[in-house]
Amino acid sequence: MEQKDPDVELMLAFCAGEEAAFDQLFRRWAGPLLRYLERMLGDGALAEELVQEAFLRVHGARDRYEPRARFSTWLYRIATNLALNELKRPRRKHVHQEEEKSLLRAPGPGIDEEVASKRMGEKVERELNNLPERQRIALWLSAAEGHSYAEVAAILETTETSVKALVHRGRSALVARMGDCVESLTSFSRQGTA
Amino acid sequence: MSKKTRDRGQGPRKPEKRDEASGTAPALTAEDDLALSALLDGELDSAAAEKLRAQLIAQPALAERGAELGELSGHLQNLASPSERSEAAIQLEGERVDRMQAALRVRLAAASAESEAESRAVPGPPAPARVIPLRKIRREGWAAAAALAAGLLFYLAFGEGLGGGETSVPSSSRGEFVAAEPAAPHEEPVPEPALEWAASPPVLSEVAEVSEGALALGSNPPAPVFAPGEAESDAEGAEIYLAEAGQEELALALEWEVLSDFDVIENLELLELLDGLDRMERI
Numbered sequence: 007m008e009q010k011d012p013d014v015e016l017m018l019a020f021c022a023g024e025e026a027a028f029d030q031l032f033r034r035w036a037g038p039l040l041r042y043l044e045r046m047l048g049d050g051a052l053a054e055e056l057v058q059e060a061f062l063r064v065h066g067a068r069d070r071y072e073p074r075a076r077f078s079t080w081l082y083r084i085a086t087n088l089a090l091n092e093l094k095r096p097r098r099k100h101v102h103q104e105e106e107k108s109l110l111r112a113p114g115p116g117i118d119e120e121v122a123s124k125r126m127g128e129k130v131e132r133e134l135n136n137l138p139e140r141q142r143i144a145l146w147l148s149a150a151e152g153h154s155y156a157e158v159a160a161i162l163e164t165t166e167t168s169v170k171a172l173v174h175r176g177r178s179a180l181v182a183r184m185g186d187c188v189e190s191l192t193s194f195s196r197q198g199t200a
Numbered sequence: 201m202s203k204k205t206r207d208r209g210q211g212p213r214k215p216e217k218r219d220e221a222s223g224t225a226p227a228l229t230a231e232d233d234l235a236l237s238a239l240l241d242g243e244l245d246s247a248a249a250e251k252l253r254a255q256l257i258a259q260p261a262l263a264e265r266g267a268e269l270g271e272l273s274g275h276l277q278n279l280a281s282p283s284e285r286s287e288a289a290i291q292l293e294g295e296r297v298d299r300m301q302a303a304l305r306v307r308l309a310a311a312s313a314e315s316e317a318e319s320r321a322v323p324g325p326p327a328p329a330r331v332i333p334l335r336k337i338r339r340e341g342w343a344a345a346a347a348l349a350a351g352l353l354f355y356l357a358f359g360e361g362l363g364g365g366e367t368s369v370p371s372s373s374r375g376e377f378v379a380a381e382p383a384a385p386h387e388e389p390v391p392e393p394a395l396e397w398a399a400s401p402p403v404l405s406e407v408a409e410v411s412e413g414a415l416a417l418g419s420n421p422p423a424p425v426f427a428p429g430e431a432e433s434d435a436e437g438a439e440i441y442l443a444e445a446g447q448e449e450l451a452l453a454l455e456w457e458v459l460s461d462f463d464v465i466e467n468l469e470l471l472e473l474l475d476g477l478d479r480m481e482r483i
Contacts, residue, residue: 032304036297041280054296058304065308123275130275148241149273150280155243174230174237181268 013077021068032061035078038151039085045146046089048135056092060085075160082153083161086143093139126184133183141176148173228265236266240273344477351470 013034019027036057043053063084074080134142143162147153148169153161158169238244239252256263 029301032301033297036300037293038280040293040296040300045279050296054300058300058307061304062307062311126271127275127278130272131279134276134279146276146280150276152242152277155241170234170238170243173241174234177237177240177269177272178233181272184272 011073011076014073017064017071017077018073021071028061028065031064031077035081036061039081042082042146042151043085043089045131045134045150046086046139046143047092052092056085056088059088076157079153079157079160082147082157083163086161089143090139129184130180133180136183137176137179141172141179144169144172145176145180149177228261232262233265233269236262236269239266240269344473344480348470348473348477351473355470 013031016027016031016034020031039057039060040053043056044050047053047056060081064081134146137145140162144158147158147161148155155166155169155173158173159166162169162172235244235248235252239249244252256266
């Protein structure tokens with residue numbers, strides 16, 4: 007266990023009775039966790055609900071917390087379990103944050119490369135949501151959020167080898183589905199740099 | 201989150217030109233893909249990473265594949281990182297985090313209040329449910345039934361005499377044999393024959409006769425007044441009936457009389473007993 011993890015320090019302070027430490031942890035992790043859960047669930051409101059639920063569980067664990075892993079690994083594990091449970095339920099109507107999407111869509115005037123990049127980003131986002139759950143989680147946590155394979159393995163409660171395979175399969179599938187879009191962007195970039 | 205050293209969205213550099221010697225790109229294996237993926241995620245140790253980079257320079261197909269995967273990783277990172285978003289998106293997320301934090305505080309306060317209320321109202325051990333043993337109910341039921349049966353037999357035996365002579369049952373509702381009252385036709389006082397049967401219980405066929413004699417025991421009820429001829433004929437008819445009736449018919453007749461007499465029973469305790477017995481049976 008890495009004792010220098012500042013989040014673990016904060017959690018230990020919270021366990022010792024420092025309520026402000028819990029607020030700090032929330033401010034640090036609510037955003038990334040919200041984006042992660044939104045990506046997993048495709049539903050902003052539900053993601054917000056689960057972020058609160060995850061932190062409620064963190065709060066409730068103050069008496070029995072033991073720093074066995076990084077705080078983020080533990081938190082993401084809680085959130086991932088919540089998300090997987092939610093995904094097992096009968097499909098709820100997923101409401102995407104249209105306003106946020108529109109912000110992503112809004113291109114800067116006259117900047118073709120940026121437009122192409124944004125379109126590509128949208129495509130990636132869409133195709134990512136079509137991947138199998140565990141591939142999607144593994145790929146997102148590893149490639150997008152920068153968790154190590156060991157951390158992802160702890161979050162998904164599996165082995166590193168399995169995570170490596172999940173990430174590879176997810177990435178390959180995504181590239182295959184992107185197909186022409188990647189190619190066009192690549193050629194666009196080549197032209198732009200020539 | 202561990203910080204992994206990798207280039208954001210660039211991936212391996214592409215070679216300047218393709219493998220011109222062969223003309224076609226060498227086929228990529230799953231191992232190559234796995235290695236590229238691990239390189240992009242910063243999961244290769246330095247020696248393995250160096251080796252793979254050397255291969256990327258030598259194999260254009262591998263480099264191209266690496267570029268594709270790298271592009272994808274770049275987009276994923278852009279989706280995840282707020283630094284790549286517009287100010288408006290960051291602001292929006294900040295507002296959502298504030299809203300969630302406020303809601304979380306409310307939920308925590310509610311949970312805390314709830315747990316305090318629970319700790320204040322410590323419930324005592326639940327009162328043990330009153331259990332009535334079935335055997336006891338059965339025993340009581342049997343006792344009640346026995347008491348009822350005894351009461352009925354007693355009532356049957358002594359009839360209206362128990363009512364202090366106040367109760368008079370219309371002869372029409374008592375059956376023909378009831379009207380066969382040997383003592384009643386005459387206005388003379390009737391001798392007391394009751395003690396004669398006390399030593400030896402009468403058989404059913406004798407019950408009617410005995411009961412009629414017993415009527416005179418408790419008190420002196422006003423004897424029904426019959427016309428002399430009518431009374432005699434009734435008595436004769438009853439004797440014939442009783443003589444001809446089998447045990448079963450007699451029992452039915454007796455029961456009918458008892459049931460008909462319920463209309464005028466004034467002994468409420470007996471009725472309550474019957475009611476209680478019914479309830480027991482239902483249970």
